[in-house]
Amino acid sequence: MIVRWLSASLFFLALLAAWHLAVKAKIWSPLLLPSPVSVFDYLRSAVEDGTLWEATVVTVRRLLIGYGLGILAGLPLGLLTASSRWSQDTIGVLALGLQTLPSVCWVPLALLWFGQTESAMLFVVVMGTLWSLILATDNGVRTIPPIYTRAARSMGSTGLHTWTHVVLPASLPFLLSGMKQGWAFAWRSLMAAEIFVTILTGFGLGHLLHYGRELNAMDQVIGVMLVIVFIGLAVDKTLFAPIERFLHRRWGTGRS
Amino acid sequence: MLTSDGPSANTASSKLVLEHISKSFQTSSLNVQALDDVTLRIAEGEFVCLVGPSGCGKSTLLNIIAGLDRPDRGLVQADGQTIAGPGPHRLMMFQEAALFPWLTVLGNVLFGLKLSNGLNAAERQEKAEYFLELVGLKRFMHSNVHELSGGMKQRVALARALAPNPSVLLMDEPFGALDALTREQLYGDIQRIWSQHRKTIVFVTHNVREAVCLGDRVILFSPNPGRIREEFAIPLPRPRDINSVDLARYATEITRVLKGYVQTEVAG
Numbered sequence: 103m104i105v106r107w108l109s110a111s112l113f114f115l116a117l118l119a120a121w122h123l124a125v126k127a128k129i130w131s132p133l134l135l136p137s138p139v140s141v142f143d144y145l146r147s148a149v150e151d152g153t154l155w156e157a158t159v160v161t162v163r164r165l166l167i168g169y170g171l172g173i174l175a176g177l178p179l180g181l182l183t184a185s186s187r188w189s190q191d192t193i194g195v196l197a198l199g200l201q202t203l204p205s206v207c208w209v210p211l212a213l214l215w216f217g218q219t220e221s222a223m224l225f226v227v228v229m230g231t232l233w234s235l236i237l238a239t240d241n242g243v244r245t246i247p248p249i250y251t252r253a254a255r256s257m258g259s260t261g262l263h264t265w266t267h268v269v270l271p272a273s274l275p276f277l278l279s280g281m282k283q284g285w286a287f288a289w290r291s292l293m294a295a296e297i298f299v300t301i302l303t304g305f306g307l308g309h310l311l312h313y314g315r316e317l318n319a320m321d322q323v324i325g326v327m328l329v330i331v332f333i334g335l336a337v338d339k340t341l342f343a344p345i346e347r348f349l350h351r352r353w354g355t356g357r358s
Numbered sequence: 359m360l361t362s363d364g365p366s367a368n369t370a371s372s373k374l375v376l377e378h379i380s381k382s383f384q385t386s387s388l389n390v391q392a393l394d395d396v397t398l399r400i401a402e403g404e405f406v407c408l409v410g411p412s413g414c415g416k417s418t419l420l421n422i423i424a425g426l427d428r429p430d431r432g433l434v435q436a437d438g439q440t441i442a443g444p445g446p447h448r449l450m451m452f453q454e455a456a457l458f459p460w461l462t463v464l465g466n467v468l469f470g471l472k473l474s475n476g477l478n479a480a481e482r483q484e485k486a487e488y489f490l491e492l493v494g495l496k497r498f499m500h501s502n503v504h505e506l507s508g509g510m511k512q513r514v515a516l517a518r519a520l521a522p523n524p525s526v527l528l529m530d531e532p533f534g535a536l537d538a539l540t541r542e543q544l545y546g547d548i549q550r551i552w553s554q555h556r557k558t559i560v561f562v563t564h565n566v567r568e569a570v571c572l573g574d575r576v577i578l579f580s581p582n583p584g585r586i587r588e589e590f591a592i593p594l595p596r597p598r599d600i601n602s603v604d605l606a607r608y609a610t611e612i613t614r615v616l617k618g619y620v621q622t623e624v625a626g
Contacts, residue, residue: 354504
């Protein structure tokens with residue numbers, strides 16, 4: 103365990119050192135490649151004056167609400183498409199089609215429909231999450247060995263009980279990968295929307311990034327990018343990793 | 359029909375009554391007659407083995423008794439009541455491990471218990487542990503399913519099927535995927551549990567020796583269409599050893615008859 107931590111830290115220290123050396127070598131203008139120290143200074147000042155924290159709260163709130171709504175709608179819709187041919191031919195095909203649409207393509211439509219409002223941001227996030235979650239749920243339910251539902255039925259499980267106690271838990275591995283994919287799409291679409299559009303009700307991380315470019319403040323650009331990466335990592339490690347570990351332990355899949 | 363005044367006289371004493379059961383399946387290319395006019399009575403506490411080559415409809419018959427499938431024609435009754443769907447009195451044990459991988463061993467045994475009757479949590483727990491003890495796996499109750507061997511999985515499946523206290527146990531080649539040694543142990547277990555708990559057991563297998571080892575009666579099916587061809591009473595004393603000479607004599611005779619059908623099929 104300690105060895106793993108050490109070697110990982112060593113790797114990231116080496117990356118930092120390489121970055122530092124590249125700046126020292128003056129290959130690129132310091133305007134284009136600021137030193138790690140100046141990026142750190144920006145982050146510290148942004149934390150101190152509160153801008154970074156505010157932007158993070160705005161962004162994460164949009165993300166969580168939009169993602170939550172996407173899951174809330176996507177899960178039952180996915181169950182629906184898996185359980186009837188009609189909804190597979192209609193909602194299923196719709197989901198398949200719209201899932202291929204890059205979610206940033208929803209931004210112009212959202213702006214015209216909702217104006218420069220929170221609703222427009224949420225709409226984009228929901229559209230990023232929803233379709234891939236429908237498809238993953240649908241796929242998960244279809245991949246369940248029929249013997250599970252037969253066994254459950256023979257023990258007297260019917261209707262809603264079968265769905266909640268057999269179909270959903272049996273498709274959990276697929277649901278999780280669908281939720282991870284949905285999360286990635288939601289994150290990407292929100293960043294795109296925030297960089298594109300100024301919403302007066304709240305400045306998210308995307309805006310900070312955007313203004314960094316406007317002001318030619320490369321330390322800000324890189325600093326905010328780092329924050330975005332860290333949030334993504336943190337969500338994976340705290341939200342998804344525990345569920346994944348549980349699945350691996352129960353199902354006996356993957357490496358421990 | 360002239361004799362439409364209910365099932366015939368001796369059904370009152372029968373646990374399971376199947377009369378003139380027919381069932382066919384439509385696949386993309388052809389219509390398969392899985393069962394054709396099958397009539398069978400099974401007494402309370404009887405251990406009946408259904409034997410035949412694959413495709414003779416014996417699993418279909420089991421599914422019909424379980425209430426998982428409906429016959430196209432014919433009458434199926436348990437305790438004088440027409441079987442309309444699955445019920446907690448007739449539990450099924452499958453060939454493949456149908457254990458739920460998202461639950462622990464204990465969780466699997468509790469699954470059917472929670473669905474069956476008005477036991478409280480403590481009583482369910484006690485029952486589940488009792489049946490895990492019965493199949494010798496109480497130590498493993500907190501294990502995950504994937505940590506068990508094939509034989510242990512089928513033992514858990516047996517405990518799961520026994521726990522809700524069904525009066526009929528339906529077993530669809532439950533030991534088919536196990537190695538010979540594990541199977542022999544389970545023959546001992548199942549006979550012991552059967553004699554202690556007096557279940558009515560309908561056991562599907564294509565292994566004649568297994569059928570003779572376990573059954574009071576061995577019922578021989580032939581395929582295309584699935585029909586009962588002959589039945590044999592096995593009056594050997596219990597517990598039976600699969601390797602005993604007496605048992606082999608019965609098995610040889612039944613196998614000879616079975617081969618006769620298969621050859622007729624090929625010739626015809």
